[in-house]
Amino acid sequence: MKRAWLLFLVCIIWVSSTSGVALGAPISLESLPEPEWSKSIEASEIIKVDNLLYTMGYEGKVEILNDKTGGTSGVIDVISSSRVKYYNFGYKNQIFPNGNLSFITAYQDKKKNREFYQLRLYNSKGKKLSTHTFTENASEASSYMMQDGTLLVCLRINTSKFITYRFNQQGKLIAKKQVDEFISNYHNGFLSTISRFSGSLSEGNYKAVLTFYDNNLKKLFSFTNKGLYFSGILKDGTLIFHDVSDPQNTKIIAKTRQGTTLWTKKIVGNAYTKFEKKSESSNVFIVQSTVKGGQMFYSFNSKGLASKIFIPTRGRSDYQIVNESTISYKDIDKNEIIFLRTKDLKILFTLKVESEYEEFYYAGKGMLYYSNLESKVMRKYNIPY
Numbered sequence: 001m002k003r004a005w006l007l008f009l010v011c012i013i014w015v016s017s018t019s020g021v022a023l024g025a026p027i028s029l030e031s032l033p034e035p036e037w038s039k040s041i042e043a044s045e046i047i048k049v050d051n052l053l054y055t056m057g058y059e060g061k062v063e064i065l066n067d068k069t070g071g072t073s074g075v076i077d078v079i080s081s082s083r084v085k086y087y088n089f090g091y092k093n094q095i096f097p098n099g100n101l102s103f104i105t106a107y108q109d110k111k112k113n114r115e116f117y118q119l120r121l122y123n124s125k126g127k128k129l130s131t132h133t134f135t136e137n138a139s140e141a142s143s144y145m146m147q148d149g150t151l152l153v154c155l156r157i158n159t160s161k162f163i164t165y166r167f168n169q170q171g172k173l174i175a176k177k178q179v180d181e182f183i184s185n186y187h188n189g190f191l192s193t194i195s196r197f198s199g200s201l202s203e204g205n206y207k208a209v210l211t212f213y214d215n216n217l218k219k220l221f222s223f224t225n226k227g228l229y230f231s232g233i234l235k236d237g238t239l240i241f242h243d244v245s246d247p248q249n250t251k252i253i254a255k256t257r258q259g260t261t262l263w264t265k266k267i268v269g270n271a272y273t274k275f276e277k278k279s280e281s282s283n284v285f286i287v288q289s290t291v292k293g294g295q296m297f298y299s300f301n302s303k304g305l306a307s308k309i310f311i312p313t314r315g316r317s318d319y320q321i322v323n324e325s326t327i328s329y330k331d332i333d334k335n336e337i338i339f340l341r342t343k344d345l346k347i348l349f350t351l352k353v354e355s356e357y358e359e360f361y362y363a364g365k366g367m368l369y370y371s372n373l374e375s376k377v378m379r380k381y382n383i384p385y
Contacts, residue, residue, distance in 0.1 A: 026336050026352040029370065035379040037070035043371040043378045046361040047089050048323075052124055053369070054095055055378070060087050062101065064124050067367075070380065074126030082106050083115065084141075094145045096169045099124040102151055104141050107133050117141040119153060121171035130171030136163050144186040148215045150174065152191070154183050160195065164217065177217050187232040187275055188282060189215060194230075201229055204245055212257075221257050228253065231273040234283045238262065238302040242271065252287060254302065263304045267296070274321050284343055286321060295319075295329070299345050309345045311338065325364045349383075 041063055043055035052073060053065040060079025065072060079085055079093070082105035086092040092104040100123050107118035117138060121129040134141070138155035146152055146166075155163045162183050166175040181193035191213040199205035210223045210230060228241035231252075243251035250271035254262040269289035275282070284306075287298040294312040297319075298305060316332040321342065329338040330353070339348040339362050351360055357374035368381040 026350040028352045029354060029358075032368075032381050032383065035370075035381050038377060038379045039065065039070045040376055041065075041371075041378045042373060042376045044359065044373055045088055046359075046369050046371065046378075047095060048361075048363045048367070049095055049097075049099060052099060054089065054101070055371075056087065056089060056093075058087060058373070060085060062093075064126070067380070070378075073124055074122070076101065076103075076122050076126050078103050078105055078120060078122075084117070091142055094143050094151055096145070096151070097149045098169045100129065100169055100171075102143065102167075102171075104143060104153070109133075117155065119143075119165075119167070119171075121167075132165070132167070132171070132173065134163075134165070138163070144191070146186070146215045147189045150215065152186070152217075154179075156183075166217075175217070179217070181211060184210075184230070185232065188235045190220070190233045190237075191215075191217065192230070192233065201227070201244060210239075223255075223257060223259065232275050232285065234285070234302050236283055236302050238283070240273065240285065240300075242273070244270075250289065252298075252300065254304070262302075265298075265300070265305055267298065269296070282324070286327065286342065288319060297327070297329075297340070297345055299343060307344045309340070309347075322361060323363065326362050328360070328362065 041055060042057035044058050045056045047054040048067065051067045053067050055063050055065065062076040063072060064074045084104060084106045089095060094102045100121055103120045105118050105120055107116050109116060117134045119132045123129055134155055136155050136157060138157055140156040142154050144152045149169055151167045153165045157163060159182055160180055162179045164177050164179055165173060168174055179193060181195040184192045184194050193211045195209045197208035199207055204227060206227055208225050210225050212220045214220055228243055231240040231242055233239055237257055239255045241253045243253055250267045252265045252267060256262060267287060267289050269291050271287050271289040273285055273287050275285045283302045285300050287300060289296050294310055295317060296308060296310050298308045300306060311329060313331050314333045317330060319327060319329040322328050325342055327340045327342055335353045337351045337353055337360055340346065341348060357372055359371045361369040366383050368383050370379045
């Protein structure tokens with residue numbers, strides 16, 4: 001055991017470089033310390049909320065575990081039997097701050113011979129708390145977990161008409177409102193909509209009005225956007241745009257709500273922006289672009305570029321903002337996962353992936369979770385961070 005711990009510590013090389021990554025040998029599964037617990041379960045996604053782990057399998061089965069023991073707190077298998085299938089947390093399946101869960105499913109009304117969207121709420125023990133059937137003729141349904149702990153369900157009637165419902169954490173309906181604009185997204189406490197749009201970004205004549213609402217859907221302000229792709233809004237109200245008029249480069253532009261440009265950063269290649277996955281507000285966002293020989297990652301805040309790092313890759317790759325503190329970057333061809341700290345892109349450690357069925361989730365503070373989707377085994381490790 002002491003040799004395994006020594007190998008684990010020696011293999012970790014901390015790097016923060018903009019010219020490349022100089023890592024030692026990736027940490028193998030065998031070199032990790034003994035797991036705190038192991039459990040037979042299929043977990044393609046893992047979310048940690050306080051002392052509970054919310055896992056979801058490929059068929060949408062949700063199993064809630066006690067983080068300390070690995071014991072099962074509750075099981076919810078509602079997605080697999082519904083025509084509405086979304087096999088991830090977020091968008092249609094949300095976790096409330098108090099641990100309750102919501103799922104947007106389908107309901108077949110045999111008397112009317114129609115199918116409606118239906119919201120179902122459960123607690124962390126797997127007990128159904130409430131259901132709400134939406135009788136509108138909606139083409140799509142989505143949901144957002146608001147920062148005040150309420151759930152916003154958005155029914156798309158057409159491009160410029162949405163019906164919204166707000167529920168508290170126990171599933172009680174507290175508000176219903178029609179929004180005659182296209183609901184775009186929810187970032188950092190701001191619900192954004194698009195209206196009066198015309199033209200196209202590719203032709204350089206795009207124009208639209210962006211409107212922002214608070215958690216109670218009270219209008220805060222509007223902004224006329226000309227020729228830019230809207231990426232998101234930060235905690236302090238800074239608006240982030242992409243200028244994609246140059247096919248070789250992307251400009252990241254920050255503006256005030258009055259339209260004043262705060263700063264502009266030119267990035268080589270096509271850039272993609274992701275915001276942190278957390279309910280609290282943040283001024284941090286991540287930009288990734290593919291360049292010769294690898295990937296560039298940039299960490300921005302409302303003042304501009306905070307840090308950047310180049311990671312060499314040989315081919316296919318994928319990255320996720322796992323939580324408020326961690327990014328995971330998976331080099332599929334090299335069978336490695338690199339974990340970076342979100343705010344400054346400091347490399348935490350690199351893990352060797354032995355199989356395409358292996359997944360790792362790092363929750364911070366030394367808590368690492370391993371899932372093998374082929375053998376259906378999940379383990380918790382405590383590593384020295």
